[in-house]
Amino acid sequence: MRFSSSLVAISTAVFANGVTAASNSSLPRVSIIATGGTIAGTNSDSTSTTGYKAGSLGVDALIEAVPALSNISSVSGIQFSNIGSQNMNTSLLLRLTKLATNVAANGSADGIVITHGTDTLEETAMFLDLTYNESLPIAMAAAMRPSTALSADGPFNIYEAVALAGSKEAADRGVMIVLNDRIGSAMYTTKTNTRAVDTFKAAEQGYLGVFNDEVPVFYFEPSRVYKKPFFDVSGVDALPRVDILYGNIDMDVRLLNYSVSSGAEGVVIACAGDASLPDAWADAAQAFTEQGIPVVRASRTGSGYVAPADDTLTSGNFNPQKARILLQLVLNEHGGKNSTLIQEYFDPYLS
Structure with missing residues (x-):
């Protein structure tokens, strides 16, 4: 069965005629929303992990590739998109969070799995974590090797993500990222290696848990990221650039000047070291921030806390790509004039 990319059509199709991989009503119901990526990629060479075509397989094929799902869940599939995640965009993110909220509110599932490419997975996961406000768990699954590769990691990642989404222990933990037997928080987990299957890590915060076969084992009771905000985008069709x-x-x-003059409503700078900036950049960043076009200093190092500064905004615990997502949502809700308020979103310990 194929599903329309329209949100209304998707909702109607899946709720009325969902593709079901298991009919045992005693099993948890998990809705798999497929967006494409390497996990759905194919290549003519089974020994190659590069040069493949991302998003070649549909959600039906992903489900059929993991017949063991019928032992742990009753699965339905939604084909949301089928793209490489480098082509993910804000318009799709807004539709995706509305779809996930719709699935949760409809009561047709006990958990949600979203398959996604790894390149921008952490950005989509963080966006969802900040805009999805339901207790129903969302597990993001991806793969570093295409489906046609020897020892492809996608099928088992899907299996574990479905097990996680169907687990009662997963409720109220926010959006989670599942790869390589690890469970990570969407807010802090990031891609750290171009090829390795254990690429997704949170260097400072660590993992939420691991798997014992298909059983998720958590290290902590359900908890929220400290003062994690929620942004209601149910009526939003576009976000600030x-x-x-x-x-x-x-x-x-001049790059900063051009960015602002060409229409950016905010800028994140992936700075060297502890988010240091040359004097000219620091002066320009402060001037733009005072004009209501916030400039946020993050670090290009990959991990570490960026402390508040007197002259410019700083990203706290968030890397540049995650800081960008947060700044978009803050600007949409509050505009760029109140720099003190914006800084509190990046560094809630200040409020």
């Missing part, structure tokens, strides 16, 4: 600029020796401040 926020650019990311990369810091380096000889970085030209």
Whole structure:
């Protein structure tokens, strides 16, 4: 069965005629929302993990590839999109969070799995975690090897994600990322390696749990990221443009000026070290922030806390790509004039 990419059509089709992989009513009901990515990728060479076509397989094929799902769940599938995650965009993110909320509110599932490409998985996961306000768990599944590769990791990642989404222990834990037998928080987990299957890590915060076969084992009771905000985007069709600029020796401040003059409503700078900036950049960033176009300093190092500063906004625990998602949502809700309020979103310990 194929599903329309329209949110209304998707909801009607899946709730009326959901693709079911298991009919045992005693099993948890899990809705798999497929967006594409390597997990749905194919290649003519089974020994190659590059040069494949992402998003070649539909959600039906993903479910059929894991027949053991019928032992742990009653699965339905929704084909939301079928793209490489480098082509994910804000419009799709807004539709995706509305769809997930719709599935949760409809009562047709006990948990949700979203399959996704790894390149921008952490951004989608964080966006969902900030805009999805239901207790029904969401597990994000992905793969580092295409489905046609020897020892492809996608099928088992889907299996564990379905087990997690169907677990009562997973409720009220926010959006989670599942790869390589690990369970990570959407807010802090990030891709750290271009090829390795254990690429997704949270260097400072650690994992939420692991799997014992298909059983998720959590290290902590259900908890929320400290003062994690919720942004209601149910009536939102577009978000403010926020650019990311990369810091380096000889970085030209004209890049920041151009970004703002060409329409950016906010800017995140992936700075060197502890988010340091050349004097000219720091002056320009402060000036734009005072004009209501917030400039946030993050670090390009990959991990570590960026402390508040007197002259510019800083990203706290968030890397540049996650800081961009948060700034978009804050700007949409509050605008860019109140820099003190914006800083409190990045560093809630201040409030």
